[in-house]
Amino acid sequence: MERIVMKFGGAALASTEHIQDVAKKVIAEKESGFDIVVVTTAMRGTSKELAKMACNLSDNASKRELDALLSTSSQLSSALVAIALQEEGYDAVSLTGWQAGIQTDVVYGNARIDVIEAIRIEEYLTQGKIVVVAGEQGIGNSRNITTLGKGGAETTALAIAAALEAERVDIYTNVDGVYTADPSQIAGAQKVKEISYDEMLELSNLGSQILHPRAVEIAKKFQIPVIIRSSEKDTEGTLLKEEVEMEKNLIVRGVAYESDVIRLTVGYDAYSNASLADMFTILAENRINVDIIVQAIIDGLKPTVSFTILKEEFADALRVLEDSKVSLGFSFADFEIGLAKVSIIGSGMASNPGVAARMFDRLRREDIPVKMVSTSEIKVSVVVPQDEMIRAATALHDEFNLEQALYI
Template sequence: MARIVMKFGGAALASIEHIRNVAKKAIAEKERGFEVVVVTTSMRGMAKEIAKMARDLSDNASKRELNALFSTTSHLSSTLVAIALQEEGYDAVSLTGWQAGIQTDDMYSNARIDELDASQIEKHLKQGEIVIVAGGQGIDNSRNITTLGKGGAETSAIAIAAKLKAERVDVYTNVDGVYTADPSHVAGAQKLKEISYDEMLELSNLGSQVLHPRAVELAKKFQIPVVIRSSETDTVGTLLKEEVEMEKNLIVRGVAYESDVIRLTVGYDAYSNASLADMFTILAENRINVDIIVQAIIDGLKPTVSFTILKEEFAEALRVLEDSKLSLGFSFADFEIGLAKVSIIGSGMTSHPGVAARMFDRLRREDISVKMVSTSEIKVSVVVPQDEMIHAANVLHDEFNLEKALYI
């Protein structure tokens, strides 16, 4: 029997009525002949309430206890969905991450899945039950509960789908698909019928909140089709897969942006003191994500390397650099705030030279200053002043005619 995995986010679990709606969607797939696994995240607002309770008790709670605490939020929603399904007359069982066989490393709050033993899920599916798994959590080798951090629930869903050889994963969100840009801020943004793994990965890395990059990477690795769809309305979503049909031969298929970007600049007295490998290895070991990197070596000036990080990682990045200053050999570190990143994405860019020049020319004509640039085969990103971010996104969406394309 074919299998389907359904992942529901916080918006879909916001109330008892929402939970009943989740149960109805799962029942509909069951009635279509699928074996169904539902993956839940926490109910909307629940994590914040629990975090406040923990802070009221202690400003220095251990990571182990905080992970155990936050894992209860998705566990709560999974059990409520199971109860709703049972009330409708269907056999259903809820499983925690560790009961579902999710084995992780021991990096609390940002754990990675090492193994997945799906034998318990398989057993319940063979018994005709709908299985509801608490997403975003697992257990490490010491049997401590871990949480997977951002994107953990959809990552759990795709990992389970890969292990079960599911037909697809349906990700239910508060949007009805993937758009050429954020429709709430970019005029004429259109919904895409399909998007490739590579394009979605770039969009996710560049600020789109629809699907986390780690989930996209896993879907691409195991070639799992993913449908991003609305939890509120019964509309066709966006299909994520390897190859897509190119609507009207679009070169650029999306514009993404990300606010609160910080540029960190590290300077050295001499080039011989600089080791980019050492610096970025230390940052990576502390799981600090570095994005755009620019190195400057100019005669007569001290060599520098600049890179961008997100605001929430700024304090940790400074701490790591300061703790490692002697071993890294740099003489000073500086930073600039009030920046944003705006990007254009499209697999058609690979075979169409001149896209970056067209982008830069339009930004110049709009008097939007470009502070840093990063490119790949299918994207171009620029760092601009944050107060120009929305303006830049709109003019680039217009420049590449995304509002005139034919979509669903």
């Protein structure tokens, strides 16, 4: 029997009434002849309440205990979904991450899945049970509970699908698909019927909150079809797959943006003191994600390297740089806040020169300064003042005629 994995986010698990609706969606797929694995995230607000309780008790709670505590939030929702299914007359069982065989590294709060030993899930599916797995968690080599951090539930869903060779993964969220831009901010944004793994990966890395990059990477690696759909509306979603139909020959298929970007600039007395490899190795070892990188070597001026990071990693980045200042050999570090990143994405860009020039020209005509630029085969990103972010995104959405996409 073919298998599908269904992942439900916090909005779909906000109350017992919502959980009953989840059960109905799961039952409909079960009645269609599929073996079902459900992956749940935390019920809305529960993780924050648990974290608040921990803070009331201690300003320095250990990461191990915080993971043990926060893992219970998705366990709560998985058990409630199983109970709702049982009440409807279906055989269901809930599993924690470790019971489901999800093995991770030991980075508390942001663990990565090493392997899923899905023997127990397989046994329950063979018995005809609906298996409900608590997402966002696993167990490390030291047999301690770990949590997977942002995007943990959808990453869990895709990893389970890969282990089970599932037919597809359905991601139920508070939006009804992937749009050419955020429809709550950009007038005329259109839902896309299909999107490629590469395009979705760029969107996810560039600020889209729909699907975490880790989940997209697994989907691409194992060629797992993913449907992103609404948990509230019974509408057609967006299909994520390898090859997509190019509607209306659009070169650019989406605009994404991300606020609270910080530019860090590190300067050296001489080029011989600079080692980009050493600097970015140290930042990577401390799990600090660096995005756009620009090096400047100009005769008569001290060499510099600038890079962008997100606001939440700023304090850690400064600490790491300060602790490593002697070994890295730089003479000063400076930063600029109040920035945002705006990007255009489209697989058609690889074979159509001039897209970047068109983007820069439109921003120039809008009098929006561009502070940094990064490109790949299918995207161009610019750093602009944060108070110009939405205006820049709106202008680019208009420039590339995305309001006329009408995919669905």
